[in-house]
Amino acid sequence: MADVVGYSRLVEQDEAGTLSALKNLRYDILDPLLSDHRGRMIKLLGDGFLAEFASVVDAVNCAVAVQKQAAAGQAEIAPERRIVLRIGINLGDVVVEDHDLLGDGVNIAARLEQLCEPGGVLISGTAYDHLQGRFGLPLDYAGEQQVKNIARPVRAYRVDFDGTRQPWRMRFRPYSRRLRWAAALAAIVLVAGASWSAFMRSGAAPGSTSNRPSVAVLSFDDMSGNSAPTYYGDGVAEDIISMLSRVPDLKVVARNSSFTYKGRPVDVRQVGKELGVTHVLEGSIRKDADRLRIVAQLIDAKTGEHVWAERFDRSGTDPWALQDEVTEKIVADLVGDIGTLKKAQYRDAWGKDSTSLQEYDYYLRAHDLLTRLQLEPTEQARQVSIEGLSKFPGSALLKLELGYAYFVRGWNGWSQDPTADYRQAGALVREALAQPAPSPMERRLGHFLSAFILSTERKFELALGEAEAAIDLSPHDVYMLAALSQISVMAGNTEQALEWIDRAASLDANPEISQELAVYRGWTLAVSGKYEESLAAFSGDHDTESTFGPVMRAIVLNRLGRTEAAAAELGKALQIDPKFTQAKWRELSFYSDPTIVEHEIADLASLGLPEK
Template sequence: MAAKDRAERRLAAILAADVVGYSRLIEADEAATLALIKSLRREVIDPLLAEHHGRIVKLMGDGALVEFASVVDAVACAVAVQRAVAGRQAAVPAERRIVFRIGVNLGDVVVEGEDLLGDGVNVAARLEQLCEPGGVLVSGTAYDHLQGRLGLPLTFAGEQRVKNIARPIRTYRVELDGKAARRRSWWQGRRAAAALAALLVLAAAAAGGWWWGRAGGDAGAQGRASIAVLPFENLGGDAATGRLADGLTEDTITDLARFRDLDVIARNSTAAYKGKPVDVREVGRALGVRYVLEGSIQRQGARVRVTAQLIDAPTGTHVWSERWDRPTQDVFAVQSELAEAVAAKIGGYTGLIVAADRDLAKRKRPQDLNAYDLYLLGIEAKHRETKESVEEAIRLLKQSLAIDPNFARAWTGLSWSYQVLGGFVDETPELRQAAKDAAQQAVDLDPMDAEAHAALASALGREGNLVRTGAELGKALDLNPNSADILTFYADWASSFGQAERGAAAAEQAIRLNPNMPNWALSSYRYAFFMVGRYEDALRMLDRKPRDNYRRSDYVFRAAALGALGRVEEAHAAVAEALTRFPNLTVEGFAGAPEWSAAERQRLTDTMRRAGFPACAKQETLKIMPGLERLPECASS
């Protein structure tokens, strides 16, 4: 290829920024919004770009793309902009302030005149979309080149899968307040209780037989996942690093023990392997486990590097590996954060171990499937989130329970499946009762299962018993406060019992723990954000969910969020789409359901009216929902 035909490329640091809620601000007061943006650009942003040698590539109405030769300059400029913009607007009412999201990436770009194209630009734009309002989110490549030069902590925010980028993107959040993120952001007081609960789980298991044995046990135990956490290796050799390694090992075991899908070997059974070369396959045979987690820790000056890898013991193959680099200003925060990250990645029914077990179940002949295999396949079918797949999940979970009627996890899965099915059909009292009965059976069989309590909480909430919903979710969080799944379930109901802000915080924490969020979780997050008035964030969650997986509530919340933002034409189109699929949808029929609190009902009523939904419930709805909260104009009809 001739040189003139080859695209010009270069390595560049790209900063992408946009204004949060731009459409809402413009709709409320176009002239004032544009004047404020121009003022901020002239007096704050342009001088900072010049100071840090940034070149504006393009400007959009609500954002900008800027090129830097140095990633340190790019991130330092992003931080300076966020601080200066916030400081300049101290006297501006909160609802009128200009707030930016900023993403920074270091990558290869294609040069076309004054414009830049390619993955380097695309990743920066995606990071900006994922960034929290007022924050700065940087890619792994940018983080690797910063190497402590920024002077601010950066917290790992997970591997993100983004649109049109095949590979997952490592992301890091710049802590603008200068403080490293601590582990328990909003449920901190629960850790001691949760640790005690984990010990009680093990004690109860030994006494009562709830904890399935590795050498046999009931039918439900066949094929059940089991794991041993080997002592993390101290590569530095010093005593301080050794203490950090021991603490990380212990924290990881404690966190994994809270996931009821796993049998976790006690630490005293693995302590003998400390400091010794091991054959993982031999460890698996000796301890009777399917998976082995091993790792190492090394300190270099003011930083610590931790590696972890999950290994399939019978074959010795690697299932997953990860590396973390962190500053060591607070070694206990580092220890807790990393243990939480490992547990969240591999534990729970959205984790790697269950996924690996599910793949094995798929390779079995139908006649060889046991209760655990059928449970895994049923949960996978439920997660596909179509009416047909949920009906398949109910069939598979019933088959699992026919083999082992005491399999608590299958009862939990059955309850969730009934509840999800209610989102695709007109939910009847019989369907709600079946969901509640299945969840109650799960709790009765295994009172220490956090997810069983969460399923019961949701089922109780659907019939309007919000006091017990809050109590059951409190139990679930006590038992497993760092499960992305449990945090998601809490986020889905927190507003109903007056904890809307905590619900949004739980959603954010769940997303950090599991950035590759499953489709079913997106509806919970959009609810949590909607109920605190973060309509743009609610729509962002819905935009990530395939239309084939939309339930009735997804259609409603999409239209209502658009209505709240004043996007009238889009809201009317969303209402028409919802009514095509659910002809009986009305403001009264949806917002008047017993699961909503008074505050939620008012927010839904207002936004659904603005979107253009018909007001009064139809007679068919009134027959199956006799406790409906009537609207004044509909009560006499």
């Protein structure tokens, strides 16, 4: 839905000129762009229009193109006479009546258009969730909007046209038991085996079905009976995934794969075939005050028959206890003789002594915001964590989450004082790990974050020790292996970095993790001086949202004497972040050998990158 800002004023000043300008806008810009993006004009509204698209990507790309061409075409016109649009986009059900569209799907788009800033594009959360990884501009979180005649709040996101809020590099993703569970639509597979060497000897290909039992946990439906967001059901399901990933002789598919089926009817047999698993767990969750109920059913993915279906209830202070029951039931049925997997040993691997449901809820809310990987949600996550700590001042979990918020802000170039943010993050991690008997989960999260914080302080030997401690606690975790390879590169241990990258690649061939590994591998080989191999590795990087990949490719190509191609790659980086400079690269680069960054700066300077 779109309308013209200040239409009545424009008509009052110059009715004929305004109507003529609107006619030209439609025939010169709007109609051709609708055709190019497979859109359909539903109706004109005097000062606006309603259009329909079969694809969210087409709708948003068309809206951006309309705004850019409308602005460019009126650059010579006085600001007070320009035709400026606001555009709202929603993905939702509609009612078709004659040649019109009605219903909440249209109403929400109309309300978003009214909330949109002049010249902007505002999209709903449902559209945002289907857009991840398929759109080249940043999307800034605009909060939950209460709109007229719609009972539930509507999540909203602004299109950032100039891209200045994009991270400078492959984004630091807060490691926890949920990786990107607000937005990701691709898979990361976590394989839990008796040992790494045993898995390698088995010769089983990642993602393939073998004699070893495997399970995909689908997103749990939230049946709480109120307007609570789905993060709670998602979070519990991913906790179960992470718990299962530690079990010997059981393969578990991570949420970024199994959650792609969220919100739509599925054939479990098709899920099993597509994900290469023998079993599927699905269910629902209901949270009411201090009571938690999970209804779960384990299904044979080959036959579609139920292995079991049970209801688990828990009240009081320990949400993990309920998840333990579900997880142990799955293990008992799938692995058979569980041997050493006794409850005490299992709880020693993953459990906490006690956590209140309210504390856990703060943790899930903050993490949902953090994993959106944008400035505004990161700030909101920080505030949620601070609020949670005001009620639970001893919570190690919330201290770690708040530490991640501070670190992410600095690491992604969003901070006015990154050094202060890193210092604050480090203090919070130390406080969390100083708590009496932190759980293995908390220790793992703490070691992971400490490795990055110590790298920013250029304490690389200590950083490597923290990275190794984190990996020891979760040796088959694909994302952890991939992300921590960065620590080894910065510390100058490129052989170890490649070893961790290779291990992660062997565990998961999914396109999303493969793309990240391409960046890590290309960077590692570039630092090692293996430029042709680096360039070949970077060929698997298709990320259009961060500057790090194209900048590193520019450096490598320049060193190979291919200056024209190098300049083109640098141009791609500047399209993503027009304010990118030598100073920013220096500020956000950490190497044990300071000559590495100076040589990189010299390459970029020779290609025309400004100093400041």
